[in-house]
Amino acid sequence: MTDTQALRTAAWPTEPAASLGITPATVELDAVVKQYGAHRALDGISLQLEPGEFVALLGPSGCGKTTALRALAGLEAVDGGSIRIDGDDVSGLPTNKRDIGMVFQAYSLFPHMTVLENVEFGLRMRKVAAAERRERAQEALDLVGLGERGERFAHQLSGGQQQRVALARALVTRPRVLLLDEPLSALDAKVRVQLREQIRRIQTDLGITTLFVTHDQEEALAVADRVAVMREGRIEQIGTPEELYVTPATPFVADFVGLSNRIPGVLTAGTIAAAGATFALLGDAQPDGPVLAYVRPEDVVLDVAPKGKGLAATVVASSFLGSLRRTTVRLDDGVLVAVQHEVAVQPNPGDAVRIGFRGNPVSAVPAP
Amino acid sequence: MSRASKLAGPVRLGLAPGNVTRWIILGVVAIVFAIPLLSLLEFSLRDGFTGDYTVIHWTGLFDPENARPYRQLFQAIGNSFVLAAVAVGIVLVVLLPTMLLVHMSFPKLRRVLEFICIIPITVPAIVLVVGLAPVYSVVVRIFGSGTWTLAFAYGILVLPYAYRAIQSNLDGVPVVTLSEAARSLGASWPVVVWRVLLPNLRRGVLAAAFITVAVVLGEFTLASLLNRRNLQTAILQVSQSDPWVAAILALLALAFAFVLLLVIGRLGTVGNRSTS
Numbered sequence: 001m002t003d004t005q006a007l008r009t010a011a012w013p014t015e016p017a018a019s020l021g022i023t024p025a026t027v028e029l030d031a032v033v034k035q036y037g038a039h040r041a042l043d044g045i046s047l048q049l050e051p052g053e054f055v056a057l058l059g060p061s062g063c064g065k066t067t068a069l070r071a072l073a074g075l076e077a078v079d080g081g082s083i084r085i086d087g088d089d090v091s092g093l094p095t096n097k098r099d100i101g102m103v104f105q106a107y108s109l110f111p112h113m114t115v116l117e118n119v120e121f122g123l124r125m126r127k128v129a130a131a132e133r134r135e136r137a138q139e140a141l142d143l144v145g146l147g148e149r150g151e152r153f154a155h156q157l158s159g160g161q162q163q164r165v166a167l168a169r170a171l172v173t174r175p176r177v178l179l180l181d182e183p184l185s186a187l188d189a190k191v192r193v194q195l196r197e198q199i200r201r202i203q204t205d206l207g208i209t210t211l212f213v214t215h216d217q218e219e220a221l222a223v224a225d226r227v228a229v230m231r232e233g234r235i236e237q238i239g240t241p242e243e244l245y246v247t248p249a250t251p252f253v254a255d256f257v258g259l260s261n262r263i264p265g266v267l268t269a270g271t272i273a274a275a276g277a278t279f280a281l282l283g284d285a286q287p288d289g290p291v292l293a294y295v296r297p298e299d300v301v302l303d304v305a306p307k308g309k310g311l312a313a314t315v316v317a318s319s320f321l322g323s324l325r326r327t328t329v330r331l332d333d334g335v336l337v338a339v340q341h342e343v344a345v346q347p348n349p350g351d352a353v354r355i356g357f358r359g360n361p362v363s364a365v366p367a368p
Numbered sequence: 369m370s371r372a373s374k375l376a377g378p379v380r381l382g383l384a385p386g387n388v389t390r391w392i393i394l395g396v397v398a399i400v401f402a403i404p405l406l407s408l409l410e411f412s413l414r415d416g417f418t419g420d421y422t423v424i425h426w427t428g429l430f431d432p433e434n435a436r437p438y439r440q441l442f443q444a445i446g447n448s449f450v451l452a453a454v455a456v457g458i459v460l461v462v463l464l465p466t467m468l469l470v471h472m473s474f475p476k477l478r479r480v481l482e483f484i485c486i487i488p489i490t491v492p493a494i495v496l497v498v499g500l501a502p503v504y505s506v507v508v509r510i511f512g513s514g515t516w517t518l519a520f521a522y523g524i525l526v527l528p529y530a531y532r533a534i535q536s537n538l539d540g541v542p543v544v545t546l547s548e549a550a551r552s553l554g555a556s557w558p559v560v561v562w563r564v565l566l567p568n569l570r571r572g573v574l575a576a577a578f579i580t581v582a583v584v585l586g587e588f589t590l591a592s593l594l595n596r597r598n599l600q601t602a603i604l605q606v607s608q609s610d611p612w613v614a615a616i617l618a619l620l621a622l623a624f625a626f627v628l629l630l631v632i633g634r635l636g637t638v639g640n641r642s643t644s
Contacts, residue, residue, distance in 0.1 A: 094551070095548070
């Protein structure tokens, strides 16, 4: 084993995490409203987290997901609705009385303290005796695989290590809820994946109720028990990652979660006829008429034979994505369609191909 | 020399002076500053009658037998230190919390605060006195006419320097994130300020305090025109009867200010460790 490999193994523990004595709580946001002047950042959102559940708030920038998390943390005062933790209304409580643990997007370790002192800080605020403080801080650092780095300062750690210390610091006080405000967004791709897996493992081991804010749909789908997709201060849909992906309730969710083709068609009595195929409409009923159907690239089948069944198309571009390949084709009527297929099939731009549809139900919006 | 080694190291712009030029500039500036100081020192070591070198003026200043003639002088030095302490207090109790509040809760007011803090540097001292004179008629009624009340005016006078010192430190510290992190860990606001923010703003706060001390110890105009006695007015007064002592005190005051500036510079170096 090389030194680098040894270091990586030491830095990313694989043993089950200790319990830290955390008691999971329920969290309820009920019709929470937050107004910034004329702008409604939170438009009456309601969300319930079961004890030990890991819920991700997902949405584009400015959709209100961070505001919702900050409202739960007490860092933003709400203008309406209620926030309850284990049934206690905490809406009027200041942040330091809410018994939460929080990891921030920006590195937030106190620069003048060592790693150990940082982790001890919350315990010091709770007047925990020095010996117990030291023991619990060390336990929390071991949990995130940084037990040997206690005497270092923040600037002597990498970004990923700093966020792991921040996680240990947030967990050491045995909070009722763990709040993660895009904690991975400042990290590079590989560390991000490693850390998100570690966060999920620790969360599962500790059983702590967790709310995780991210704009990265892959991240949300990978770690959360349930994902709430937000848009303009409202929750568009909440469900398991599979539910969101397979049965998106709205076109926005279909568009935001995963990749979708927008194919023009006509809706008649809940069935969409588009590109020579028919699709059942997902979600609420809509008036008949022209629509744009949201079809996933993996629901499109590519046939590289220029003649045969399916719609004639011309390859525009094809990208190798590791375990799969994504090819964009242009139909005869000019509509562009992305197709996901196995890497062994390697079409070239300009090739004449044919496409078909698996016929899974799709979301749709009225055509402009 | 390889191309890589040529590219390594700091890039010099065409307009940057070379090493020789830098040393020449530094030398000229040093001479400009050193000549009057050395002249002052040389003057303080001269016997007024014979012109010979002597340390009699230096020893005389600290001779207990001369305590009486120099009583007012030492009183004025004491006044200046009290003024410096009160002015530092004003900076720490009024300016620092205001800046923290604006930085964290009212960032839109930052430009307004900056403008207000810079005003004193744009107003000539004499104009400041004209404005402050009627204010001091009220101050005297409330607090009496003690010399320490001059510190209120000094609190205004040092605003530009203290503001800049603190603001440059504030800009380099993620104050909002650190305070929110501390709050989420159960810290009250006083604890956040005392245990989290101040240790990280130590460099700026100390620099502001030392600059305040340096400005107050060197201030003459306000004290003179508002009829208060401080180090500088006392030096002027004593210079009319004992110019050697005036020279010695001027030298000591400058040396003290120089030491303060060195300490500020040292703070800047030490502060780099935690903010890097």
